[in-house]
Amino acid sequence: MAVSDSPSGIREKENQKSGFVAGCYEWVEDMITALLVVMVLFVFVCRLNVIVNGNSMLPNYKDGNRVFVSCLDRDYSYGDVVIIDAAGTHLNERIIKRVIATGGQKVDIDFQAGTVSVDGKTLDESAYIQNGITREQSDLSFPRTVPAGHVFVMGDNREVSEDSRSSAVGMVDCRYIIGKVPFLLSPFKGFQAP
DSSP states (O other), rough: OOOOHHHHHHHHOOOHHHHHHHHHHHHHHHHHHHHHHHHHIIIIIIEEEEEEOSSTTTSSTEEEEEEEEEEEEOOOOOOOOEEGGGSSSSSSSOOOEEEEEEOOOEEEEEETTEEETTTEEOOOOOTTBBBOEEEEEEEOSEEOOTTTTEEEESSSSSTTOSSSSSSSSSSSEGGGEEEEEEEEETOOOOOOOO
16 A cells, blocks of 8 residues: 655645745845945955055055055045055056145155155155155156146155156056055054044
8 A cells, every 4th residue: 555645745845845945045145145245345345455565665564564445535635545556557566655645736856855845845754754755866857746636655665665756656546546544454553643
């Protein structure tokens, strides 16, 4: 004698199967949503895995330091430390530099005195530069006016920094700035004052 499932038992098994499949679809949907949120967060809001390469920002940022990059605030001003995409320069890698002047401002460098002036005012850069400004001449002439939508950037270690004093970098179009660096991730030293 053969035993068969009752119609209600078959329906119950089918409901369990469809409930499991629906649960799997829901789980996959949640995972895709979470992945999209993380991708949007790390592309448009911030970047965590940016590593300083080189010594152009000594003593404040050393080779190998990891920095937090905020991509939200696109209003750049004097003193901001920014990450610039390689496509915005004639260099082959991203660079980290400090904003010295913004669109419309006039930058002058006195290589004899070792000073930088913006709009006729000599900057006091003693809080962040190492060894003063280099006395070497640039391949660009000064004074220069920063075009609208651009910034003039320099490294803190002026003797080795390739920055806006060079035609390889020049005035940086703000569209190529990935974001600002408000603090180091490793080693963590806290938030910087602008």
